[in-house]
Amino acid sequence: MSAIADVARLAGVAKATASRALSGRGYVSEETRRKVVDAATLIGYVASPNAASLVTGRTKSIGVIIPFISRWFFSEVLESLERSLLAEGYDMTLYNLPAHSAERERVFDFFLARKRFDGVISVGVELSDAEVGLLHRLGRPLVGIGGEIPGVHTIAIDDTAAARLATEHLLSLGHTDIRHIGGDQVDQMDFAVHTKRLTGFNMAMSAAGLSADGCFAPCAFTVPGGYGAGLALFGDPHRRPTAVFAASDEIAFGLIVAARELGILIPSELSVIGIDGHPYAEMFRLTTIEQHPRNQARMAVESLLRALEQPSAPVTPGLTRAPTNLVMRSSTSAPR
Amino acid sequence: MSAIADVARLAGVAKATASRALSGRGYVSEETRRKVVDAATLIGYVASPNAASLVTGRTKSIGVIIPFISRWFFSEVLESLERSLLAEGYDMTLYNLPAHSAERERVFDFFLARKRFDGVISVGVELSDAEVGLLHRLGRPLVGIGGEIPGVHTIAIDDTAAARLATEHLLSLGHTDIRHIGGDQVDQMDFAVHTKRLTGFNMAMSAAGLSADGCFAPCAFTVPGGYGAGLALFGDPHRRPTAVFAASDEIAFGLIVAARELGILIPSELSVIGIDGHPYAEMFRLTTIEQHPRNQARMAVESLLRALEQPSAPVTPGLTRAPTNLVMRSSTSAPR
DNA sequence: TCCAGATATGGAAACGGTTGCATAAGGAAC
DNA sequence: GTTCCTTATGCAACCGTTTCCATATCTGGA
Numbered sequence: 001m002s003a004i005a006d007v008a009r010l011a012g013v014a015k016a017t018a019s020r021a022l023s024g025r026g027y028v029s030e031e032t033r034r035k036v037v038d039a040a041t042l043i044g045y046v047a048s049p050n051a052a053s054l055v056t057g058r059t060k061s062i063g064v065i066i067p068f069i070s071r072w073f074f075s076e077v078l079e080s081l082e083r084s085l086l087a088e089g090y091d092m093t094l095y096n097l098p099a100h101s102a103e104r105e106r107v108f109d110f111f112l113a114r115k116r117f118d119g120v121i122s123v124g125v126e127l128s129d130a131e132v133g134l135l136h137r138l139g140r141p142l143v144g145i146g147g148e149i150p151g152v153h154t155i156a157i158d159d160t161a162a163a164r165l166a167t168e169h170l171l172s173l174g175h176t177d178i179r180h181i182g183g184d185q186v187d188q189m190d191f192a193v194h195t196k197r198l199t200g201f202n203m204a205m206s207a208a209g210l211s212a213d214g215c216f217a218p219c220a221f222t223v224p225g226g227y228g229a230g231l232a233l234f235g236d237p238h239r240r241p242t243a244v245f246a247a248s249d250e251i252a253f254g255l256i257v258a259a260r261e262l263g264i265l266i267p268s269e270l271s272v273i274g275i276d277g278h279p280y281a282e283m284f285r286l287t288t289i290e291q292h293p294r295n296q297a298r299m300a301v302e303s304l305l306r307a308l309e310q311p312s313a314p315v316t317p318g319l320t321r322a323p324t325n326l327v328m329r330s331s332t333s334a335p336r
Numbered sequence: 337m338s339a340i341a342d343v344a345r346l347a348g349v350a351k352a353t354a355s356r357a358l359s360g361r362g363y364v365s366e367e368t369r370r371k372v373v374d375a376a377t378l379i380g381y382v383a384s385p386n387a388a389s390l391v392t393g394r395t396k397s398i399g400v401i402i403p404f405i406s407r408w409f410f411s412e413v414l415e416s417l418e419r420s421l422l423a424e425g426y427d428m429t430l431y432n433l434p435a436h437s438a439e440r441e442r443v444f445d446f447f448l449a450r451k452r453f454d455g456v457i458s459v460g461v462e463l464s465d466a467e468v469g470l471l472h473r474l475g476r477p478l479v480g481i482g483g484e485i486p487g488v489h490t491i492a493i494d495d496t497a498a499a500r501l502a503t504e505h506l507l508s509l510g511h512t513d514i515r516h517i518g519g520d521q522v523d524q525m526d527f528a529v530h531t532k533r534l535t536g537f538n539m540a541m542s543a544a545g546l547s548a549d550g551c552f553a554p555c556a557f558t559v560p561g562g563y564g565a566g567l568a569l570f571g572d573p574h575r576r577p578t579a580v581f582a583a584s585d586e587i588a589f590g591l592i593v594a595a596r597e598l599g600i601l602i603p604s605e606l607s608v609i610g611i612d613g614h615p616y617a618e619m620f621r622l623t624t625i626e627q628h629p630r631n632q633a634r635m636a637v638e639s640l641l642r643a644l645e646q647p648s649a650p651v652t653p654g655l656t657r658a659p660t661n662l663v664m665r666s667s668t669s670a671p672r
Numbered sequence: 673t674c675c676a677g678a679t680a681t682g683g684a685a686a687c688g689g690t691t692g693c694a695t696a697a698g699g700a701a702c
Numbered sequence: 703g704t705t706c707c708t709t710a711t712g713c714a715a716c717c718g719t720t721t722c723c724a725t726a727t728c729t730g731g732a
Contacts, residue, residue: 339717339718339719340719340720341718351719351720352720352721355719355720355721356720356721359719359720361720361721362721383718383719384717385719386717386718386719387717387719387720388718388720389719390717390720391718391719391720392719392720392721
């Protein structure tokens with residue numbers, strides 16, 4: 001194809017001048033600039049980012065590590081990351097790494113270690129010290145979403161507090177027989193999200209003077225997971241709780257579908273609360289704690305780009321808490 | 337960082353030899369190879385793909401254009417694309433382009449036109465002749481998923497046939513009062529997917545000697561979209577059909593939720609069939625036409641890589657039909 | 673013994689940009 | 703009329719690989 005040398009020749013200037021004219025860096029007279037631009041458009045010149053990266057060391061592309069694509073939180077984050085990065089002129093290269101996959105090491109050694117990215121965003125993946133160290137040594141800034149990583153700036157909601165808030169909402173309505181349906185061990189999710197939400201639940205219960213023993217039931221972190229748990233939990237009318245705190249909206253939807261199939265009225269016979277702010281929540285009239293993943297993604301991009309602009313001042317490691325808020329709908333009420 | 341020159345120096349060989357030893361191309365004695373590899377691991381050498389691309393012209397990375405990330409079909413395709421490409425050593429760079437977005441031109445001119453990708457996969461995006469021409473001129477192979485693009489190899493199901501099959505299933509059960517709930521104009525989906533499915537419905541109806549006039553109702557191509565359409569459609573018991581063909585499983589779920597809220601029994605009072613093979617279908621006991629997006633993605637990658645390996649023989653333009661199959665569950669039965 | 677081919681290695685030229693340094697002209701300040 | 707700074711441009715080095723070409727050794731077959 002046509003290289004910048006061709007453009008320079010056609011415009012009657014040196015390669016250096018053509019480069020400056022096209023990139024806008026350095027001194028170029030307006031007249032020369034126009035000549036160069038005209039020549040470039042005439043022969044359909046497009047710059048080679050590879051060649052530029054080679055000398056500048058910057059690739060204008062960001063690597064993203066994410067364990068799921070189809071789960072709501074992650075797809076929302078992904079869409080928002082892509083938009084924000086594209087708007088800033090960055091490419092986004094995606095690595096879909098299931099939590100403890102065998103490919104993880106390969107991705108780090110083979111893909112990330114190469115100098116193809118200016119920075120990395122890790123979504124819901126708890127990086128090891130070795131992995132963080134690798135990126136750090138390469139001088140590549142790293143920002144996390146979803147949980148705390150030592151030495152890395154991360155954006156995350158306070159899972160424990162959110163779970164506690166959800167449970168307290170049920171308690172404040174007068175419920176005392178509350179169950180928590182959350183992720184199980186099989187569903188590997190990093191940052192101990194499941195555990196933190198369970199902890200928040202336990203804290204709220206004991207603060208209210210209630211025992212949380214036997215109040216937790218695990219299930220797959222999906223709608224069918226919640227559905228299965230709901231059928232099992234609500235099957236026996238005598239052991240049915242008056243309220244359920246689901247660790248995610250998707251679980252909550254499954255619980256609601258199961259409850260409806262069993263003829264249980266919501267909220268009069270059963271209150272349900274979730275966490276997420278999923279777009280289907282309104283349709284199911286689900287009370288939930290919203291966590292705004294798109295904002296979390298924007299915050300991560302902002303932090304990463306700031307670190308890229310000022311390599312001197314490394315990203316302030318530490319946790320930025322993303323806000324959450326309770327949205328009350330009609331899936332919760334006082335017990336009968 | 338350390339370059340291949342450092343490795344060569346440490347191993348006591350020339351850069352050329354070090355390159356051959358590490359890439360495995362050309363003649364290198366076993367002894368020398370080991371020396372080079374040892375030196376490389378010793379100083380933690382990682383190759384720069386940028387520098388390599390510059391001379392080889394191959395980037396080992398593929399660009400993917402996709403209009404949605406969170407919709408089921410697209411997230412499935414995406415996950416499968418990523419796996420297949422990663423397994424073959426390719427990076428995947430993602431461009432999330434809503435159908436008629438303003439950014440589309442910018443992405444093509446600014447991102448895709450650059451020589452950053454060996455090839456492009458377009459998922460559910462109907463590329464214009466100009467866009468196809470641009471990539472073709474750059475010598476970058478292109479494979480499509482979701483519908484026919486002139487001059488490009490594409491993988492797609494037969495939307496018309498699938499819709500017809502779904503409708504025929506309802507007809508064969510004895511239904512005559514059938515409605516089709518599908519995507520609306522606002523929901524911009526390329527390749528006229530909505531129209532094709534409507535056409536399949538109409539063909540089946542008229543083949544059965546039934547009029548399809550007024551049997552179509554549009555809605556957003558989502559669960560809440562189907563829910564809203566269901567509430568509207570099933571609200572009046574006297575105008576209620578005995579069967580509904582939903583253009584997607586997600587719409588079907590919404591319809592089912594709406595029907596259940598209204599106390600309508602499925603399938604005795606209402607049969608519902610969808611298209612997709614969504615993982616929630618089993619939970620809703622939904623009869624559906626499965627379309628296996630992951631396989632479609634695998635086929636696309638295979639086709640693209642074949643084109644990359646043999647630049648001489650260009651990809652056979654044309655359409656490869658991805659198979660679909662009817663899965664019967666208990667959301668459909670004969671009318672009462 | 674000589675020669676063709678396979679094997680092994682090095683030197684140097686690419687690939688396509690950016691940028692440091694040198695040069696030169698035009699003002700402004702003294 | 704110097705001196706200095708700003709503006710404008712060119713030359714050449716450089717980024718980190720791959721690969722072409724040349725050279726040299728070692729086979730084995732004629």
